[in-house]
Amino acid sequence: MSRPDPRTAQRPPDSLFTLVTDQWTQPYWDAAAQGKLVAAKCENCVTFRMPPTPFCPQCRSQQIDWIELPGTATLYSHTVVERAILLELADCIPYVPAVVEPDGAPGIRIITNIVESSIEDIVSGAKLSVLFDPVEGGAIPRFRIVKDAK
Amino acid sequence: MSTDFTIKDRTAIVGLGATPYYKRGASLPQTLEEMVGKAIISAAADAGIDVPDIDGFAYFAGGFDTGALQETLGIRDVSFSATLTGSGGGSAGALGLAAAAIVSGQAKTVVVVGGVQQATLRYGAMPSTYDATPESVFYQSAGLAGPGQMFALLARRHMDLYGTTRDHFAEVAMAIRANAVGHPDARMQKPMTREDYFAAPMISEPHCLFDFCLETDGAVAVIVTAAERARDLSARPVFIHSCEHGASVDWGRSIYWMGMPDESFASSGHATIARRLYAKSDFGPGDIDVAQIYDHFSSQVIMQLEDYGFCAKGEGGPFVASGAIRYDGGSLPINTDGGQLSGGYIWGMSHVREAVDQLRGTAHNQVAGARTCLVTGGPSNLPVSGLILRSEP
Numbered sequence A: 001m002s003r004p005d006p007r008t009a010q011r012p013p014d015s016l017f018t019l020v021t022d023q024w025t026q027p028y029w030d031a032a033a034q035g036k037l038v039a040a041k042c043e044n045c046v047t048f049r050m051p052p053t054p055f056c057p058q059c060r061s062q063q064i065d066w067i068e069l070p071g072t073a074t075l076y077s078h079t080v081v082e083r084a085i086l087l088e089l090a091d092c093i094p095y096v097p098a099v100v101e102p103d104g105a106p107g108i109r110i111i112t113n114i115v116e117s118s119i120e121d122i123v124s125g126a127k128l129s130v131l132f133d134p135v136e137g138g139a140i141p142r143f144r145i146v147k148d149a150k
Numbered sequence B: 001m002s003t004d005f006t007i008k009d010r011t012a013i014v015g016l017g018a019t020p021y022y023k024r025g026a027s028l029p030q031t032l033e034e035m036v037g038k039a040i041i042s043a044a045a046d047a048g049i050d051v052p053d054i055d056g057f058a059y060f061a062g063g064f065d066t067g068a069l070q071e072t073l074g075i076r077d078v079s080f081s082a083t084l085t086g087s088g089g090g091s092a093g094a095l096g097l098a099a100a101a102i103v104s105g106q107a108k109t110v111v112v113v114g115g116v117q118q119a120t121l122r123y124g125a126m127p128s129t130y131d132a133t134p135e136s137v138f139y140q141s142a143g144l145a146g147p148g149q150m151f152a153l154l155a156r157r158h159m160d161l162y163g164t165t166r167d168h169f170a171e172v173a174m175a176i177r178a179n180a181v182g183h184p185d186a187r188m189q190k191p192m193t194r195e196d197y198f199a200a201p202m203i204s205e206p207h208c209l210f211d212f213c214l215e216t217d218g219a220v221a222v223i224v225t226a227a228e229r230a231r232d233l234s235a236r237p238v239f240i241h242s243c244e245h246g247a248s249v250d251w252g253r254s255i256y257w258m259g260m261p262d263e264s265f266a267s268s269g270h271a272t273i274a275r276r277l278y279a280k281s282d283f284g285p286g287d288i289d290v291a292q293i294y295d296h297f298s299s300q301v302i303m304q305l306e307d308y309g310f311c312a313k314g315e316g317g318p319f320v321a322s323g324a325i326r327y328d329g330g331s332l333p334i335n336t337d338g339g340q341l342s343g344g345y346i347w348g349m350s351h352v353r354e355a356v357d358q359l360r361g362t363a364h365n366q367v368a369g370a371r372t373c374l375v376t377g378g379p380s381n382l383p384v385s386g387l388i389l390r391s392e393p
């Protein structure tokens, strides 16, 4: 059902992004800056949660284990942005916001972008691999399609 | 007086007022507060109530400054002023605030008002204007700058799971456009064909231009009072039968985190609202004569039709394709004023307005014999809301 579309998914502009953290989210971004993808796991009931909010929704514990993930993921859903709704986006079309399910952390999703991939290869269920885009103050985990893994 | 803890049929909408629906920015040099004031004055006149006698305000989506409205409109004494939290999800639920105020004796004459002016702030890019927070950086870093992009992620999941197609989205857009054509208050007056739909520019795939609601300015107000008093007033009362807001933890911050369980990801988040709304009413989905379904995006209309039980989960596409939502011959005519896709976007309040017109029997596209109308508040972060109005208790 998808038409051939050899365009490459662009990156949204860094100008849209200001890294703001609190004590709960800081470890996620610290890890990203070091090229690691991590997720918050409740120390008490071992439930993963993202974003890393102050309480575990299952047991209200505040104790978190930060687990390093393998960096692979499965594409859950995505949208191909074809029109710049803000001026800053004009040079970034098309870019692809996505929701992915990372391996090693059942039950959570990460909002991210698919980059360095042909639009025609971006289909639900595709296997993904993390990469880290440096930005001021850290790095953003994004994903690319792993072509041979399908 | 009944001792049941219920608002059922104990209050009524007795006045309706609105500004024109302006193209984005065309309402200037009026201010938003001025349009809100005009809608309130118009609703009071419709009810035959003196503006200074209003004693309650109920809002949603941040609301307005009650003190400022009170001063400029000369409203003597206010005993109730409340805003439903969240955004457009509260438009139907704000009527429940008004009903609760009246049933509990906190106020006698409550105005519910909503309005928008997008001259400077385009709602389609609103999430990009929110200050960065530790949680917002996750979606902001992905370039999710508008709700049309966020809901596109839900739309794709619905397509993947259930085989929903862009033709189904097109049918929603075309059915609602057909209601706008010829409607005196609706902005879009040109019929939409399937070819028109598929020729429209893609915005955030799978959402094209015609899957998005309009960008308009305007305000709508309604006056709510006790049912027994309503019968003595000039306008035909429309009774607030059932009204619910909130919803399940599964939906949570929904489009701002995308953490919903798979069973509810491709939905409108309204399933628990619908269950409570029907449970506290005399009606089920089969008893609804006409519905005003919050249509910020065509795909979300399909998911609400499922969540409100008009068809089974996943059957929303074939349901609309059957012609069911058409004013002309459908079993459940929806958005009979052209909705927010083709009539005017007033953050959900245009749906309340059209529901009142239908149940008074004065709508431009009148559904013959309509006695019940469902109104929904925008699928978004919680709370979301739903409302059943009826013409006779």
Ligand SMILES: [Zn+2]
Residues within 6 Å of the ligand: A042, A043, A044, A045, A046, A047, A056, A057, A058, A059, A060, A061
């Ligand atoms: Zn826990």
